[in-house]
Amino acid sequence: MATAAAQHTARGQADGDHTADGTAQDTAAYERAFDAAVAADERVEPRDWMPDAYRATLVRQIAQHAHSEIIGMQPEANWITRAPSLRRKAILMAKVQDEAGHGLYLYSAAETLGTSRDELLDKLHSGRQKYSSIFNYPTLTWADVGAIGWLVDGAAITNQVPLCRCSYGPYARAMVRICKEESFHQRQGYELLLALSRGTPEQHAMAQDAVDRWWWPSLMMFGPPDDESQHSAQSMAWKIKRHSNDELRQRFVDICVPQAESLGLTLPDPDLRWNEERGHYDFGAIDWTEFWDVLKGNGPCNEQRLTQRRRAHDEGAWVREAAAAYAAKHSETGATHA
């Protein structure tokens, strides 16, 4: 404790002059203090000194996460106008609204690192920053809304719950709020699929088809295998990440198999079976060619998703300009009165 407190002071001192030309010795001292704080599970806060690469990694990861929330609205919003009951329509609208809210939290968290929402959106629109590859798959039936809730949100939660303990404070705190809402969405998705699975034969078939199409893309959400994941080792050392991609993927499979059984649906993997020795489910090989292809922009909806996002932004420009012009006029008025 005493050590951690001393290091906290060191970080606080570092904070005061991190814009000045630090000597190599200073930098080394800051780095030691930063490493010690991370090792002691202390939270790094916006005004603390942090390595440039740590800052850059966090901006990249949080921005990608925010972009995923925003792009992720599209496949689900695709069904808002066709939802088959008013109750389901209300649930879906609330969910898509939550996603916009999550995007807002996450852009705010990213902004504490010295970037801006505008800058990040610009990078999304120009393809310089990515979003989760899962949202490049189309929602072809109503059951896809359930499969996204159960599998895609389920995978997201498995990934994100450990982020509630991430070393960067603003990100960790945003994740606490987001995970609560996500787990609610996940249960709603499961319940939607359950209603279909127990419904008419046509509804059951619709649910099974959706699970068949979303299962493998959901497993890809955990990222490339550990030996091909370029950011993993450093992120784990910095305690941004707490578990490896393959570890989380295994955890997700272990959770999903019994859930699929109680849903009365099957998972599209002939190699899926319980391994007594490992205490885990073994599962088949992921098609990594497809994964890299989608990531490179060649998935079924990459073009469509970005085009819609850019169009909404471009067509909204006059609205944002109007709001800015109005604010400028009326702040001048305020100044005259003062």
Next chain:
Amino acid sequence: MTTTVPTTAALALGDDALVLSHRLGEWAGHAPVLEEEVALANIALDLLGQARVLLSTAGDEDELAYLREERAFRNLQLVEQPNGDFAHTIARQLYFSTYQHLLYDRLATGDGPFADLAAKAVKEVAYHRDHAEQWTLRLGDGTDVSHERMRHACTALWRFTGEMFQPVEGLDIDWAGMETAWLEQVGNVLRRATLTVPEGSRTGAWAAGAGRQGLHTESFGRMLAEMQHLHRSHPGASW
């Protein structure tokens, strides 16, 4: 299959909320700024909540929403108008939320069958009206472009505003007094937004009151086709 539904007040108010909620739901993923994704969805959800309560008092909410054809819908023509650009959506919101606020405010203070519902909904609608007013000011008194778009939208939708004050059977309201109050409130907002109150007929696409009689505009049928398609494809299924 057409269900015969009496033109009751619950259907009129419920259909208004249902149809406008649907139109606002079309904005999801298309709004000009993230905060508006949240705001428009929020308003849509409030309206859908109101619609569900109102339609449930008239029958089964899903049967009423999904199995009636357009001639049996009792909503105002105003709320079925396509979203258009953001200015159109805001003008529609300004006209309707000002009306709905005046109406629910009156219903909430009475002791009629809608008093409880109106007392709850009037708080939501006050927020909707504020949102529409704030955007009317920003667009009207923003840039030249936004001023022109807002002016155009207010003018284009003006003809649908008379219908709101045609008496609805079962609602004991001073409709003429409400129309006066509406003209005054909307007029004030438009003037503050440097816009002028549009001129011209306010009788709608048909004689005023047409939507309430199931006489709608052409885009409405297409909206219903999309809204009802899945439900109608699986007769008797539950979701």
